Amino acid sequence: MNKAGISLNDPRLAKFTKALNELQGNKINRNVLQSKSLTLDRETFRIVAKENLHMLLRIMTNDFCIPDFESFASEIQTVFNLCKENTSGQVASYIPELKEMNPNYWGLSLCTVDGQRLSMGDSTIPFTIQSSSKPITYALALTDLGPQHVHQYVGYEPSGLPFNQISLNHKKRFKYVENKFSQMAGGLPMGFNNAVFLSERETADRNFAIAYYMRENKCFPPTFELRELMDFYFQICSIEVTCESAGIMAGTLANGGINPLTNETVVSAAAARDTLSVMHSCGMYDYSGQFAFKVGLPCKSGVSGIIMVVVPNLLGLAVWSPPIDRHGNSARVELKVQISQYFWTVHIVQNVVV
Known part of the structure; x- marks a missing residue:
């Protein structure tokens, strides 16, 4: 086994x-x-x-998508150890609770579409998911409401702007989302960091400014409570995951919305496909274009230091290291670049290369 x-x-x-x-x-x-x-x-x-x-x-x-898993794991371990030497970047400080995180944490976990799993380093340490939650909530919205309704309010064009740039591209529901996150992770429990939630809400002037600007320009449905909506957003960002649970979530997206461990359809295949398309073009803030060019795979980062990468029809990968760069991405982002060389044949446009 x-x-x-x-x-x-x-x-x-x-x-x-x-x-x-x-x-x-x-x-x-x-x-x-x-x-x-x-x-x-x-x-x-x-x-x-x-x-x-x-x-x-x-x-x-060995009837799995990666039959020689030992050799595969050995190569990933080599890259993981190499990237551990990178100590650049700073832990996010604009949310006070985040800056308390140990900058030396470094974890990785992946899950293939056949449920093969590999974890390294600090893969069981909980951290808040932050903006890496967005692919999951986007896929849930597409599944529940359909793309036509969702895209009345949410665009899919990369902006090339920072993650908190003011832009028009615009009690039970949290429990619902939390349960769906757990289903995406194969039943692993989700945590909630109340200290981070309160810290985010306390320092959210810019997010509120963006929300009011969007409301002024009719970017929300007619009936909604802005402060209630913002609290919901901060709650989702404050959900605690580990590399292991996030890796399985990414594996579920890689498997067309079906969890590889439970065989449960969590989001529709169409929603998973559309989510991966947006992750590929917009997942790394204003570094998205460079990452798409260098790596060619769907991904999503968060200021807690997490990056989820999806190799469609093969595996999902989550890596976590708290220090981030000026774009808001984990400073060890080159790990994904180096791992992508191992997966070069699955670059999204590789089959056009002669």
Whole structure:
């Protein structure tokens, strides 16, 4: 399972794991199989394995989109270690709570469309998702309301402007969004950082100025409460994820809106496609054009230091390092450039190269 990139806590192996738990008499963990402390005879294994036989056969035959996962992981580890040496950038300070984050944190996690997973570094440390939430909320809006309604108020042209530039491109719902985020992450729980939420709201003069400007120019639906809407936005930005949960979210987008671990359709295929299109052109603030040229893959950054990258039909990747550059992107952004060289054949326009 380790060689194939499949975790023992993969929900597709839940029945198998439960059966092992019952045999063992206590909770299974990853070290049990590694240490060979649980020995089964042929008949017992047959009974246990039948619960998730199809998945176990795929593991034994490496029937996944990345068959040689060990070599793949080794190459990613090399790039990860190389980029760790980059100590440039500064932790975001315009939101007071964010500047308290340890600048040395450096994590990575990816999830393929077949549910193979790889995590490195500080991949389980929680942090606020910030603007990397926008592809998910955009995809949810497209799924629930349809593109015609959404694009009455939201454009899809890259502006080439900073993320908080004033521009016309314009109690239950938060719980709904939080649950959808969790579904995107294969059921992993979402946290909420109330201190960051209050900090963002306290220092939101520019965001409120943008919102009032948009309201003046009829960029919102007729019936809405501006302050309530802004609170909702700050709440979403303050949702806590880890590299592991964000990587699975990106993997869900890579898989056309279907979660690779649960096989649950969270957003429609059309919404996933349209979201990736906008991520490709607009996902990195005023660095979007350069990133699209160099990497050629959909991505979205946030000022907490997260960047989600999607390789359509292959995998989703989340990396996190709090120091950001002048564009508001993680200063270790060159990791994605170097990893993209590994995935050069999936550059969005690579098939036109002779």
